[in-house]
Amino acid sequence: xxxxxxAPEEAAFYASQSSFSDPGELVGWYADLPRNVGELAxxxxxxxxxxxxxxxxxxxIAEDRMRDDAETRYVDDILRLVVNRNGAxxxxxxxxxxRFVGICRDFTLLHVSLLxxxxxxARLRSGFADYFGDDGFHFDHVVTEYWDDQRGWLLADAQIVxxxxxxxxFDPTDVPRDRFLVAAxxxxxxxxxxxDPKSFGLHLPEGPMVGEWFVAGNVRLDLAALNKVxxxxxxxxxxxxxxxxxxxxxxxxxxxxxxxxxxxxxxxAEARALFADHDGLRTPSTVLSLSSFNGPSRVTLR
Numbered sequence: 001x002x003x004x005x006x007a008p009e010e011a012a013f014y015a016s017q018s019s020f021s022d023p024g025e026l027v028g029w030y031a032d033l034p035r036n037v038g039e040l041a042x043x044x045x046x047x048x049x050x051x052x053x054x055x056x057x058x059x060x061i062a063e064d065r066m067r068d069d070a071e072t073r074y075v076d077d078i079l080r081l082v083v084n085r086n087g088a089x090x091x092x093x094x095x096x097x098x099r100f101v102g103i104c105r106d107f108t109l110l111h112v113s114l115l116x117x118x119x120x121x122a123r124l125r126s127g128f129a130d131y132f133g134d135d136g137f138h139f140d141h142v143v144t145e146y147w148d149d150q151r152g153w154l155l156a157d158a159q160i161v162x163x164x165x166x167x168x169x170f171d172p173t174d175v176p177r178d179r180f181l182v183a184a185x186x187x188x189x190x191x192x193x194x195x196d197p198k199s200f201g202l203h204l205p206e207g208p209m210v211g212e213w214f215v216a217g218n219v220r221l222d223l224a225a226l227n228k229v230x231x232x233x234x235x236x237x238x239x240x241x242x243x244x245x246x247x248x249x250x251x252x253x254x255x256x257x258x259x260x261x262x263x264x265x266x267x268x269a270e271a272r273a274l275f276a277d278h279d280g281l282r283t284p285s286t287v288l289s290l291s292s293f294n295g296p297s298r299v300t301l302r
Contacts, residue, residue, distance in 0.1 A: 003148065003149060003150060003151050003152035004152070006121060006147055007268065009268070010121070010268045011121050011147070013121075013228070013268075014116070014121035014122060014123050014147070014228075015116055015119055015120065015121045015122075016116060017113065017116050017117070018228035018229070018230060019074070019301075019302045020073060020074055020075065020109060020228070020229070020230040020231075020302075021075050021109055021112055021113035021116060021228075021230065022074075022075060022076065022113070023075050023076050023079055023113060023117070024075075024076035025076065026076050026079040026080060026083070027117070029079055029083060029089075029090055030090070030114065030117050032089070032091070033090060033091060033114060033117075033118070034091075035118045035120075037115065037120065037146055037156055037173050038156075038161065038171075038172075038173040040111060040114045040115060040118070041111055041144075041156055041157075041158040041161040041172065041173060042158075042161050043090055043091055043114065044107050044110045044111045044114070044158040044161075045107070045158055045159065045161045045162050046092075046093035046094060047082050047090060047093075047094050047099055047100060047110075048099050048100045048101075048102055048106060048107055048110070049061070049096050049099045049100070049101055049102075050101075050102065050103060050104070050107070050159060051066055051070060051101055051102070051103060053165075054066070054101075056165075057096075057165060059096040060097075061096075061101055062101075065101040066101055066293070067293040067294060068293075068294075069081065069100055069101040069102055069106075070101065070102045070103050070105075070106060070232075071232070071289075071291060071293075071294065072100075072102075072106070073231070073232055073301070073302075074302065075109060075110060075113045078100055078102075078106060078109070078110060079110075081100055082094075082098075082099075082100050085098040085099075086098040103142075103233070104141050104142045104143070104157075104159050105124070105142045105230075105232065105233050107157075107158040107159040108124050108142045108143055108144050108157075108158060108159075109124060109230055110158075111144045111156065111158040112124055112144055112146075112230075115144070115146055120146055120147060121146065121147040122144055122145065122146040122147070123144075123145050123146075123225060123226060123228070124142055124143075124144065124145075124225040124230050125142065125143055125144070125145045125155065125180075125182050125222060125225065125226075126141075126142050126182070126183050126218045126219075126221040126222040126225060126233070127141060127142075127143070127180055127181050127182040127183045127185070127186060127218065127222065128140060128141060128180070128181050128183070128186050128200050128201075128215075128218070129141040129143070129157075129175075129179065129180045130179055130180075130181075131160075131168060131179050131180075136199060137199055137200075137203075138181060138186065138199055138200045138201075139201075139202065140200075140201055140202045140209075140214070140218065140233070141157075141180065142225075142233070143155050143156060143157045143175060143180055144156040144157070144158060153264075153266075154173070154174055154175075155174070155175040155176075155177065155180055156172060156173040156174070156175065157172050157175050157180070158172075160172045161173070177264055182222060182262065182263060182264060183215060183218035183219040183221070183222045183259075183262065184219055184222065184258070184259035184260075184262040184263040185263055185264065186200050186215050186218070187215050187216065187219050187255055187256075187259045188259055188263070190212055190215060191252070191256065191259075197210065197211045197212040197215065197244065198210045198211055200214065200215050201214045201215075202214075204292070211243070211244040212244050212247055212252075213240065213241040213242065213243055213244050213246065213247055216240055216241065216247070216251065216252075216255045217236070217240055219255050219258050219259055219262060220237075220238060220239075220240060220255075220258070220281055221233065222262050223258050223261070223262050223271065223274065223275055223281055224275065224281075224283050226262060226266060226271050226275075227271065227272060227275040227276075229275075229283045229301075231283060231287065231301070232289060234289060234290045234291055234292070235283075235287040235288070235289050235290075235299070236287060236288045236289075236290055237283055237284055237287045237288065238279070238280045238281055238282070238283075238284075239251060239254055239280030239281070254278075254280060254281070257274070258274065258281060261274055283301070285300055285301055286298055286299065286300045286301070287299055287301065
């Protein structure tokens with residue numbers, strides 16, 4: 001199968017850095033890196049640890065890093081933490097004590113930054129993965145979507161590029177689209193009555209965050225990321241709800257519209273226009289950050 005050629009405007013947009021993915025003055029740390037999608041994913045995996053992996057892998061993580069690292073919105077700030085803790089080249093695997101302590105969004109943002117640096121069009125996709133459990137629950141997750149000249153847009157998950165700890169029945173640089181559902185797909189399945197809204201979200205110590213309202217929020221995040229506004233996952237703005245009880249027909253209609261342009265196939269011009277033109281979806285300069293560790297705050301983006 002040969003993919004249709006990516007339009008030059010779209011290719012240029014996704015091959016260039018955003019304010020979030022730009023390494024800035026730390027770009028020198030990208031020298032001499034591999035150019036392969038999988039090898040770059042392994043670079044990311046070896047300089048980061050997910051906050052939940054401390055317990056999973058039996059790795060002690062300092063309290064301040066658990067609290068603060070994942071509040072880092074921009075790649076240059078992530079890189080600064082990484083290289084200040086260990087000044088070795090990025091291709092050298094870090095001890096867990098030297099790694100950036102983040103979440104899936106951070107693995108993906110750095111991977112996308114590296115791919116854009118070597119000229120591969122790439123973007124973050126928000127959605128839901130079923131491969132972190134075996135009970136059919138779809139976990140809130142973020143992965144890389146990158147352009148392959150032969151096959152088109154493919155999904156990669158840098159977080160699981162570690163066969164010692166993640167044994168998957170698929171290539172992590174070619175994640176099947178029925179194992180990771182982009183947010184729009186999850187939304188459409190729920191709206192069609194083909195999926196249980198409570199099977200999408202997060203299970204937190206203080207209780208589950210699941211349901212139609214949560215999936216709608218992911219659609220909003222995904223539309224923003226498709227427009228290269230790659231916020232923290234707990235940054236909130238625009239039109240939405242805080243529970244399924246607060247969902248209205250007006251909100252559902254809006255996310256029906258957003259889902260039509262944020263599926264597995266993304267009409268580039270339409271996704272750009274919807275984000276630019278709709279106040280309920282477009283990311284403002286200041287967002288509400290609902291940090292679980294540091295509490296809510298208003299944050300002005302770069």
